[in-house]
Amino acid sequence: MNSRPSQASLALHALHAVPTSKRLIKHDMPARQRSKQETLWYAVWLPQFSASSSESSAHLERQQQIAEALSTLSATVTIASVDSFSFEVASSLNYFGGIDNIRTRLINLLTALLDSWQLPTQIYHAVSPTPAASLLMAKAGCNLLVYRKSNLRAALGRIPLQALPLSKKKKRQFHNSGLSILRDIWRLPSHQLGQRFGRDFLKHLDQCLGHVANPVPTYTSPVQFSSELEWDFSIENKQALLPGIEELVERLCVFLQTRELAATRLCLRFLHAHHEPTLLHLDLRQASRQHAHLMLLLETRLNAIGLHAGSVGMRLEVKHFQAVSLNSAALKGIAATSGTDADDNILPLLEELQARLGNAAVRRIQLRDEHCPELASQDLPFGEAKPTYTVHSDKKTARPFWLLAQPVHLQKSEGRLFYHSSLRLVSGPERIETHWWKKQEVKRDYYIASNRQGMRLWIFHERQGAAEPAKQAWYLHGIFA
Amino acid sequence: MPSPNPNKRLAALLANTNLWRASEHHLAAPQQVNSHYPGAPTGFAALDASLPWRGWPANALTEIITPLWGAGELQLVLPLLRDISQQGHSALWVSPPCIPYAPALASAGVDIARMIIVTPQSHQTLWGIERALQSSACAVVLAWPGKLSGKHIRRLQLACVTGQTLGFLFHHRYIRHSNAVLRLRAEADDSALTLTVLKARGSHRHDRVRLPLEPL
Structure with a gap:
């Protein structure tokens, strides 16, 4: 003792x-x-x-x-x-x-x-x-x-x-x-x-x-995965790095499978001899533990980034996990037919596109209940918001398929409006007046016009500042493609 | 030996049912053609009738050449988008010239939740189109690739076959050597869209179809 x-x-x-x-x-x-x-x-x-x-x-x-x-x-x-x-x-x-x-x-x-x-x-x-x-x-x-x-x-x-x-x-x-x-x-x-x-x-x-039960919360250590590979020489070629990445992902998949987990965020670090390590972050839209899927995303991402120098090692770290939900295929089928989220099969593709092109490059459009035309459609990065299904039932007025981000000022030639060729008004006006409570008041008369090329255009006449006729200009706002 | 009357010989040949007549191929046996190339209805009866697949060629690339954006080219694919989105399939729009306007699509009956827009930088556009076509996850890919060569179109056509995707390329220029299965030129005037079939694989007809545009 x-x-x-x-x-x-x-x-x-x-x-x-x-x-x-x-x-x-x-x-x-x-x-x-x-x-x-x-x-x-x-x-x-x-x-x-x-x-x-x-x-x-x-x-x-x-x-x-x-x-x-x-x-x-x-x-x-x-x-x-x-x-x-x-x-x-x-x-x-x-x-x-x-x-x-x-x-x-x-x-x-x-x-x-x-x-x-x-x-x-x-x-x-x-x-x-x-x-x-x-x-x-x-x-x-x-x-x-x-x-x-x-x-x-x-x-x-x-x-x-x-x-x-x-x-x-x-x-x-x-x-x-x-x-x-x-x-x-x-x-x-x-x-x-x-x-x-x-x-x-x-x-x-x-x-x-000990007369009364005293339940105590037990401490569970946070799960994290970290694995490293090092070699004696410097590798410049990205393709030559792939076998190493494959080895690390293999280790990760074993780790995930034994713990019934799926990774949601990966961090791959390339170590260099004389430089700061290059970081490669990968956010997954849906937690995954499939070797092939993770490999594909990492490879795509790797091709999109540049390495500072030849790498002498790399380390894969994963700190964000999710419990695996094992849905049976039959249940998934029911979910798809009953009109719930059937995005599952397209998600891997979108993830791959996001990995290479950037998160903001994959977008979704969404309806908004707004009278002002440019605010009625919202363009959001995919995954930022779930589209809401607003039903426009009473709107029978024509709307163009392309709406220009900024209205284009229309020039006049020989007293007639001109876009590729002189314009002819087909129908209108449709008056839109809204946002009078704001500084940027919307007061416009919309017309549909066509030109000799057969384009049908959505143009408006600005009524803002009616006292000064110089300000009353015509703008192109959309194209009925 | 005196030769028989050439007309008689021709008539005898034509009477032979085993003779394959290229120009009438799809008209003679549409069901046979359809079994090889299943088509997706375009939603325009006149256009369906002049195409060998009785619709858009499935798993294939379709080129639509227009002099300007806004010549009615979107109306051409609108019925298709409506059908696939209501069946729960997705459509990918790769680098469209403008962001499509949600209220117009929604009022045309398209489920906009199934429309996904991809806006890559210009040097990544072709990669994005190819990847989208190769994947079987989306049913339709609409692409505005900008500059193209025959080699690119060949690659994209192969990607369509791999992914069993219906691909549409919209561009302005006529490219001499194109491997696309269907090539259309679309021109609009005040009331109608005129389509010229430049090429339809499996048919020698170059029909001109006039589709009335929906009045606004």
């Missing part, structure tokens, strides 16, 4: 006058007499941790690192608060060969981490059958080991009430009532406790004693 006093327990002596030894005090029966169903929770409190800024991303990262380290000791790890963790050890006692070995490993793990962050190595820890009691004992600085639930009450009796997670007002209330340790509470008549100190406080005590 480790007889050298650890730094952690020395610090503990200095801060708290609770009698503890270097080793955990075994408060009750040895392990072999425990009933099998009992759980055992290890709680760790790191007070120096709360002193650092608790909301920053660096702090969250450290928290995750600690949780990762703890998950080498147990399958169930919980981040209880910013500075405390708990994990279940009953199931791993046999594996590690007793609670003392777990304690040694824990101290080594945490000391290494805290040293690397240059934080003081103060570690408070306790073990009991309930997570709440363990945390309470750890925070009170009692370095205790309690194996059985029935002994919890006795072990917790000496915990000062000031150590409980309570508001200042409550603590003052206890102080004024002459209550200093938990045993004082338990001496009071139990039916009055709820009235005097609130239901939440009672529930917390019951959770400590």
